[in-house]
Amino acid sequence: MARAVTTQRKALNTALAWLVGLVIFFPILWTILTSFKTEAEAIANPPIILFFDWTLENYGVVQERSNYVRFLWNSVIIAGGSTLLGILIAIPAAWSMAFVPSRRTKDILLWMLSTKMLPAVGVLYPIYLLCIQLGVLDNRIALVVILMLINLPIIVWMLYTYFKEIPGEILEAARMDGAGLKEELLYVLTPMAVPGIASTILLNFILAWNEAFWTLNLTSVDAAPLTAFIASYSSPEGLFFAKLSAASTMAIAPILILGWFSQKQLVRGLTFGAVK
Amino acid sequence: MAPAVFLLLVWMLVPLCMTLWFSLRDYRPLRGGDLGFVGLENFVRFVSSSSFWPAVFTTMLIVGGVLLVSIIFGVLLAMLLDQPMWGQGVVRILVIAPFFVMPTVSALVWKNMFMDPTNGVFAHIWRAFGADPVVWLTDVPILSLIMIVSWQWLPFATLILLTAFQSLDSEQLEAAEMDGAGPLARFFFIALPHLSRAITIVILIQTIFLLAVFAEIFVTTGGAFGTRTLTYLIYQRVLESQNVGLGSAGGVYAIILANIVALFLMRIVGKNLDR
Numbered sequence: 360m361a362r363a364v365t366t367q368r369k370a371l372n373t374a375l376a377w378l379v380g381l382v383i384f385f386p387i388l389w390t391i392l393t394s395f396k397t398e399a400e401a402i403a404n405p406p407i408i409l410f411f412d413w414t415l416e417n418y419g420v421v422q423e424r425s426n427y428v429r430f431l432w433n434s435v436i437i438a439g440g441s442t443l444l445g446i447l448i449a450i451p452a453a454w455s456m457a458f459v460p461s462r463r464t465k466d467i468l469l470w471m472l473s474t475k476m477l478p479a480v481g482v483l484y485p486i487y488l489l490c491i492q493l494g495v496l497d498n499r500i501a502l503v504v505i506l507m508l509i510n511l512p513i514i515v516w517m518l519y520t521y522f523k524e525i526p527g528e529i530l531e532a533a534r535m536d537g538a539g540l541k542e543e544l545l546y547v548l549t550p551m552a553v554p555g556i557a558s559t560i561l562l563n564f565i566l567a568w569n570e571a572f573w574t575l576n577l578t579s580v581d582a583a584p585l586t587a588f589i590a591s592y593s594s595p596e597g598l599f600f601a602k603l604s605a606a607s608t609m610a611i612a613p614i615l616i617l618g619w620f621s622q623k624q625l626v627r628g629l630t631f632g633a634v635k
Numbered sequence: 636m637a638p639a640v641f642l643l644l645v646w647m648l649v650p651l652c653m654t655l656w657f658s659l660r661d662y663r664p665l666r667g668g669d670l671g672f673v674g675l676e677n678f679v680r681f682v683s684s685s686s687f688w689p690a691v692f693t694t695m696l697i698v699g700g701v702l703l704v705s706i707i708f709g710v711l712l713a714m715l716l717d718q719p720m721w722g723q724g725v726v727r728i729l730v731i732a733p734f735f736v737m738p739t740v741s742a743l744v745w746k747n748m749f750m751d752p753t754n755g756v757f758a759h760i761w762r763a764f765g766a767d768p769v770v771w772l773t774d775v776p777i778l779s780l781i782m783i784v785s786w787q788w789l790p791f792a793t794l795i796l797l798t799a800f801q802s803l804d805s806e807q808l809e810a811a812e813m814d815g816a817g818p819l820a821r822f823f824f825i826a827l828p829h830l831s832r833a834i835t836i837v838i839l840i841q842t843i844f845l846l847a848v849f850a851e852i853f854v855t856t857g858g859a860f861g862t863r864t865l866t867y868l869i870y871q872r873v874l875e876s877q878n879v880g881l882g883s884a885g886g887v888y889a890i891i892l893a894n895i896v897a898l899f900l901m902r903i904v905g906k907n908l909d910r
Contacts, residue, residue: 364719373720380729387732390744402754452639469901474647476897478847480866481886482650484873508646569737571850589739593854607740618735619728626798630836
């Protein structure tokens, strides 16, 4: 509902919005700043905001002490693997629901959504037990599969809403021009579907990266991703604000950058197409 | 679509049946294992235990508190962000950023760097005004958790409400303005009704996620100081004290509760599907 306003009014809006934005962003900013301080500077009273000796020392210490790279690698494998696996399984499903809908399609979609609503804690022990029985507790593959299943409903839904927007007439037109099924898929549908698939991958990668119920409960050492790595800082010894900040910055930086690209998809993905 | 349906069906049914099965048995892996069928005893004991009602109360406070904060501030923020301004894109990014921070990071950053009673930012601010710093997580633990979780979910509410705001017809507003409706009247009689559906959706989706809040409690208080929610209570019964029968009965309650909320959400989403 953007309307023409006076410059004065616009300046006021700008000032207020930036103030609120910076307050909300402040914890992240403060974490990033603190990660470049020494431990003494990190707890200085009054706090030092910008004028300290910038140092990368904390990053080195975090990597040395707890092998950050290993956790990062686990996060990449678990989030990336579960997203890709989910996409592979969801594309045919969403495709057929969008282009060859049956009377039951709507019910199936809603039912899929309902599995997402199942509270994880309600099935914690069964999954835990199954992992022990199958010998896959603290195993990356197991987490890939579990996170894939958790996000599968969202993946199917997002893809469905994107595919649904591809007009059916375009297929008819292609057919009239003599395109076979192969050409149809390759030259008409795929190019139109790629942006939707890319957005879906992005959002689900973020969701899987930040998932902190199963990753905390089903990992200990070998498969622990960054969520668990950070949780290990919850019982600190000695000075550690700067190191906590460095570890936190490293854990959130990749996803903050990806997240900024996915604002629009966030709304669609998390409201299941109910708000666009 | 068969493989996806099949996988989800297995994923849903197998653990669900196991939870139901365990909930009817006296099952303690560390103390004698499966001690046989006990009927509905676990269900009765879960509800009559002294920690049940406090957990329900805590859950309601946290869910309700976060909803209140994120809806009220979400509407205000969305309204602000919808106004013409310089650098709108950047402000949007700043506001949305907390949503992308993993729960363990945001909880620990808040716990240590903001709420720490000696070195936290809040302690500095309190001292600057000559007040005694608050020991946040022990003195006002539930308020602290509401603050942390609200910070994570406010961006989500704002983003959805902003999307809804942007679909509001500006001509309608102008017409109302010409007819002499003041800003408050325009807000309450045009903007708010337009937002009602988006607000409902935010409430329902957030409720489902908020009922399951776990990591934030896990790394801050570990369920101490009265911050044990229903989810956390079940987690403790199942994995910490390994009383699987009792915990599973709690799990069944949690599933029923989540399904009641989900039912309303599905109705709205389903209606939308027909359009």
